[in-house]
Amino acid sequence: MLDVIILGAGAGGGFPQWNSAAPGCLLAREGKRAKPRTQASLAVSGDGKHWFLLNASPDLRQQILATPALHQTGATRGTPIQGVILAGAEIDAITGLLTLREREPFTLMGSASTLAQLDRNPIFEALDRSIIPRIAITEGTVVPLLLKDGTPSGLTLEAFTVPGKAPLYAEAEGTKADDTLGLSISDGQKTMLFVPGCAEITQTLKDRASRADLLFFDGTLWQDDEMIRTGLSPKSGHRMGHVSVNDDNGPLKQFAACTRPKKFFVHINNSNPILLEDSPQRQAAEQAGWVIGEDGMRIHADEVSS
Secondary structure, three states, X not given: OOEEEEEEOEOOOOEOOOOOOXXXXXXXXXXXXXXXXXXXXXXXXXXXXXXXXXXXXXXXHHHHHOOHHHOOOOOOOXXXXXXEEOOXXXXXXXXXXXXXXXXXXXXXXXXXXXXXXXXXXXXXXXXXXXXXXXXXXXXXXXXXXXXXXXXXXXXXXEEEEOOOOOOHHHHHHOOOOOOOEEEEXXXXXXXXXXXXXXOOOOHHHHHHHHOOOEEEEEOOEOOOOHHHXXXXXXXXXXXXXXXXXXOOXXXXXXXXXXXXXXXXXXXXXXXXXXHOOOXXXXXXXXXXXXXXXOXXXXXXXXXXXX
16 A cells, blocks of 8 residues: 655745745735745655654644654654654755654665765754664665654555756855756555655656556746746755746656656745646646645545556
């Protein structure tokens, strides 16, 4: 069984963003035409009881409290969280690790470059390495995801590199090939892909998506110059390492022929009009077969027809 919960579907800063009075953020605060979203993370399970987190957003404590499947029951202390798998080392993917510092054992997995970023910052030593091992994952190697007691979870993981960039705080170091990962998780029958950041949709990525059952993909911006035009930032989507939903090289067009997977947008920036429930952009995305990810959505892969 492949069981997925969207813990957060927003991009960095969430929706509404704390310092934004943009129209969409105002509507979300008022509860009108737009639902709030925390920062992007998923939880994945092979049995509905033991869970692996895909990225650890700054909102992780809030996300755990909002998700009964992640609540501790029985013993006074504990957690059903068995591990955390990082797709990169951006701030909105790693900061939530500090929420998990309460001496609970779990496995921390990421690329060599991502783990190196954690190693360089002593604050992450709050995660006691004697009980939280750090395991580097390499592209193209299928590995079993093990529970904390060493038994199989029923899931396997394969990481694959996608075009991206170095984390914002490390851009001066240059981009490394494994800075940005896609994560493929399977129960042997169904497969999901998690790609919250992607700077280019390659043919290899399209081929992989066409064989998957679930696709959770980068929905940061609607158009590349969106934040520039709205006066929110001088940066384009491309400069931030993201393809944009409706551009020629974006997922609406590039994944149009990928009809097998059920497709979800996650990591959606507060400026993206697909967050507005009555917007023409939202309608266009849904007509193209995409689900606009929301916090709390739970998807059972065996209920998705291929």
